[in-house]
Amino acid sequence: MPWGDGTGFAKNWETMGLAWHNSSGTALGEDKMAKIYNHLVSIDQDELGMIYNSHNIRENSFLEIAEGAGVPQGWSFPSYWESTDDPTQFGKLRSLGSTSFEFNNLKDWQSEKWVAEGGKFEIDENTGYAYFSTDTLGVDDTFRFYRTDIEELIRAGGVMSEYSPFVELALDFKGNNLEDYYLIWKTKEGGDEWFSVAHNFVATTSNEAFSNYTDRCYLEMYFAENWDKQVITSIGLEFRPKEDEILNIRSGQIDYIRCQYDTRQSNPTYQWILSLYNYVRYTNDIEALKRLMPKARKALLFLTHALEGEKGLLDISYLYGHNGIGMYKKENGRYNFDTINGVGNGYWDLTVSSEKCLEANIYFYQALCAMADLEQRLIDAKVEISEKSIVRNRMPGGENVEYKFTVKSLNNLASIVKLNMQKEIKPVQNEDGGYDNLGGFWNSTTGRFASGINEETGAIADYGYVYWNLEAICAGIGTDEQQLSIMQWIDGQRTVAGDTSTGDDIYFYEFAPRFNTKDAYENLSPFAYATCNPFVEDCGTSFSKQVQNGGAVIAWTYYDIVARAKVLGADNAYARLQKIQTWYEKVQAAGGEGYEFYSAYYDTLAEETNKKTWGIFIKDKTAYGRYDLQQAETTGAGAIGLDAEFIESITFIKAIPDAFLGMETIGHNAISFKNNMPTELSLLQLNNLKFGDCVYNVRASANLLQIIVEKIEENGSIDGKVTIKFAEPSTDYKVYINEVETTDYVVENGEISVTVDFGNVCIKVK
Amino acid sequence: MKKLYKKIIPLTLAIATLMGTACSKKAKIEVYDGYELHYQATDGDLANFLNNFAHRNLRYDDYSAGKFAVGRRYGLC
Structure with a gap:
């Protein structure tokens, strides 16, 4: 059942389609809201605060090229296999600017092309993994494996790092006395000199559980010295011991060293914030909000800090290749295209996204407004969260950044963003x-x-x-x-x-x-x-x-x-x-x-x-x-x-x-409707909407808006307010609550507004 | 479980809706869970359209609205 199972790129729209009506229990065959909640809790988030598009699960080691589940932290394309003329031809001279090292059953990857120093490294074509280990090292000795014939594989004479701002790894091992493992490489410009970077220095999510390490991780290589805008002629991994210790690595296996594009987007992060907002605004589930708000705050920091939204407009240029440069027509009339530019950033994944792009800022603005609302709900519900939300600095090695936004500062920033966009x-x-x-x-x-x-x-x-x-x-x-x-x-x-x-x-x-x-x-x-x-x-x-x-x-x-x-x-x-x-x-x-x-x-x-x-x-x-x-x-x-x-x-x-009914939520346990009925439609009724624990109907005609409670969930209660609004008539009028005339209403900006306890209520203006 | 809308809907609305429904020549999806989202309107054809569309999409698999394993490799291209 796809509903509730959708990945992150459209989660806002998925929850827009589900959260406001009765999608829980068995009304839709299974509890869709439970699935939404599980997604909100379980979807991965990196140390920048970025929400992944899909769960960071490992691939089957025998997946065919181009058959992977995409890149969990980003989008499906551009993908490493688009660096070749033919996705089945990895490792051959047909490769254009990059390639990937997949230790699966492709015949190109024979063990003798890989060199191991200080231990064993062997590819098993039957399992799709390369296996590595070492137990013969002395104090401070390192263990490394690498490949040196890359220049023969690729037209460019090596991996052009612009086609590989990221290196993705999937590996497991048990290690003793490991300081960290390093990506090592040589460049055409550097000749025989090896360069290296500690995996935890550039990994979007660090992992120091070396005693029983297992990870699918993503290294932001464009931040590593001597990587960006280079031609990589050798590549491998090096395991370094802690000072004055003897390194031991057992049960090591690696699926791939994947030279990869930066397919991260701002999209899944604000989609997640808005899906949390959609979930909370109709369920009024303050416990869920309490649990998820630290994650939401980090997610917002990805937008405000890493993508610099705090400066007044979201800027995705932090993400490599995310510019507005698309195809162009050459003098010979043919179109030129280059996968290092114009990486997509949202639902519309073929369309280039400028560094400051409209779609991203529309959703950044909404995310700010949503976060302000969610923060206010916590205040209204008298819920305090002691956990600090801290993310990694956008520059590796920089100071961590702590969330310090308030309702007021979020609303202020939202106003600035809106004005700037206009x-x-x-x-x-x-x-x-x-x-x-x-x-x-x-x-x-x-x-x-x-x-x-x-x-x-x-x-x-x-x-x-x-x-x-x-x-x-x-x-x-x-x-x-x-x-x-x-x-x-x-x-x-x-x-x-x-x-x-x-x-x-x-x-x-x-x-x-x-x-x-x-x-x-x-x-x-x-x-x-x-x-x-x-x-x-x-x-x-x-x-x-x-x-x-x-x-x-x-x-x-x-x-x-x-x-x-x-x-x-x-x-x-x-x-x-x-x-x-x-x-x-x-x-x-x-x-x-x-x-x-x-x-x-x-x-x-x-x-x-x-x-x-x-x-x-x-x-x-x-x-x-x-x-x-x-x-x-x-x-x-x-x-x-x-x-x-x-x-x-x-x-x-x-x-x-x-x-037509002006449905809005207005804070913790509060919902509103505004009668905006079209002239031609005498009566409209929507049945089985959901607000908190209550399944209800809403009915409207030209001068009426009525809430009808259908049922309250077992062990639930009706708790909240409803505000019902009408455009103020130009002629004399009276306001009635449940057929009784009332003066308990407000007129503001041409609108009549009545607020009552949520429940069976009928408001008329006539 | 069928819900008895008649209990809560004024007679005028029920009649209008039923008339609209009766006049409609369009195919309807008949099976509604009693507590699933449901539209009613004095324009019965409009309500039928909205209910049909909503139900077909909300019960995506039941109505084979599409073949798609969510999260597979494909993008929107």
């Missing part, structure tokens, strides 16, 4: 010849937020990123004028010069707007190349053939409806909802079931398009691939994200309570 984008050339964005993200030329800049050319990355602009509005980012300008563009009320898609075509996919409105092929990251190439060769563009370039994903219709309700009004949002309904009914009428539920409809559309075009023997290049569903494990990449891996599709259903 500033005009401002690329300025720096002394190195590259560019920095010294402004925010607003592009007054197009009247919308840009993603960031290309740090090499200074070009503004504004490809009409609809989804990020909608997310910004829903997060409360943007002045009223900015938000209106964005919605007028997306709604087709105005056209942006140079856009590929305008007006009604923005909703070509019916269920949601396009991800972007301007062909972004030229600025897609290198990793998009293989995916997009067939379309580019055939059509000259990948626009509308890829979810990340003109395609659409239904989860984001949540943001569209909520942003419309906020900026253009509930009736506008409702009209869009009805169009989605029309689309869904057409899908149902197509008769698809199971895996084919959506594809039956889109196969028909594609077939009809082909009939029209192929009938006269002219291929309609613009239609080719337009209706392909993306289903990673079956048909692969596509333009439409609805099912298969898009489990976050369920986020859409939260648009109903958020857009």
Whole structure:
């Protein structure tokens, strides 16, 4: 059952789809909230505070190349196997800039190519491990194993360290008197000189349990002296004894020494903070918050310290290769791409992320607001946490950093981030010849937020990123004028010069707007190349053939409806909802079931398009691939994200309570609703929502909003407040609580607000 | 366990919803756990749409909404 089991990259959206209604107990077959909680507790966190994308489990030593579970601390690509022309050709001359040393059953890795000094080292092709040990050393003697023929393996004459800012290791051993083990290497520039760095100096999570060591660890090699921007000609490990001691290593086994990209992202960390927030705000589980807050505080420090969000905008340049440099067209007309640049940083993993990028800052801002709320909940619940949250300095060897934020300082920083984001984008050339964005993200030329800049050319990355602009509005980012300008563009009320898609075509996919409105092929990251190439060769563009370039994903219709309700009004949002309904009914009428539920409809559309075009023997290049569903494990990449891996599709259903019932939580044990019913809809009722221990319904009509308690969990209680709001009528009115007229209400900023104990209550304004 | 919405819903809403449902020609997912998220509206077709979509996605495996082993190697590409 995928729900509750999702990995970190979409945990915010997963919990947005689950936490506010009855997902616990057996209502959904199994307790989804228990699974969410287990994930929150168990997911790994490194010493910088960064939350891993998935659990740091060991791979099977016999996995085929390119079949690994990705990199737990980061994302699946770029991966070490993308450093070669052919992923099956590791260790051969076909390798481009890097390679990996996998002690599995590949024939290339014969033991004689590895040298051991001071002990034994032997590869066993039957088990997929190399085994090592030593028990013959004298005082202060070291044990090492290494490989020296790397220059023969790789075109570049060795591992180009820019393709390997990280070295990943998976090994086990039992050691006595070990000071630490070191990565050792030679460089082309250094000749025969060995360089080394202690594993615990550069490991993102240190491990000194040498008596029975087992780890899958990640070494930030770009911080090691004599590694960055070098050609590595030899590599190995060295085990060094404590001073005046005799080293002993037993039962050593190693799976790989993997020269790896830096695929860490800011994304899983704020996704985790927001999923904790989503969990706590609807469960009111203060014990869970008490347990997880030290972890949350460290997670925030990853964003504020390591990624320097404390300076007013999140900057991901700490992560190697995370810049806005994507593909570019060479003079011969071919596209150039290089996996060392433009590493993705979020859900949209083909799209380059600028050092200061819009998506990351939208979520950094929300993470700050969420943390302020969570801190306030602890205060309100009179819960104190004595455990200090301390993380490692962003620079190895620097002083540790302790969490000292308060509700006030978190809110202050959030305000600064928001204001900075709303500033005009401002690329300025720096002394190195590259560019920095010294402004925010607003592009007054197009009247919308840009993603960031290309740090090499200074070009503004504004490809009409609809989804990020909608997310910004829903997060409360943007002045009223900015938000209106964005919605007028997306709604087709105005056209942006140079856009590929305008007006009604923005909703070509019916269920949601396009991800972007301007062909972004030229600025897609290198990793998009293989995916997009067939379309580019055939059509000259990948626009509308890829979810990340003109395609659409239904989860984001949540943001569209909520942003419309906020900026253009509930009736506008409702009209869009009805169009989605029309689309869904057409899908149902197509008769698809199971895996084919959506594809039956889109196969028909594609077939009809082909009939029209192929009938006269002219291929309609613009239609080719337009209706392909993306289903990673079956048909692969596509333009439409609805099912298969898009489990976050369920986020859409939260648009109903958020857009039309104004559902919000407002601190410990407090929830609020604002009646924002569309004119056309007389009555709306949502059944089986969840707040604390209470399963309840909420009903709304034009002048009514009612809470109906369905049941209270066994051994649970109703404990909390509910605030119900209405827009203040322009004519005379009276307020009623359970049919009794009342004056116990507040009018502020054009809103009537009634706060009562959470329970069966009906508020009317008439 | 089926929940008796009739106990808590005013007659007008129940009738309106039932009328909307009865008029709908779209296929419905009939099996609801009594305590699963459920929409009702005077526009019965809208409620059917929302319930169908929600249920299909919330009971992802039951309705084979997709083949995907979460956490596998694939990215979004």
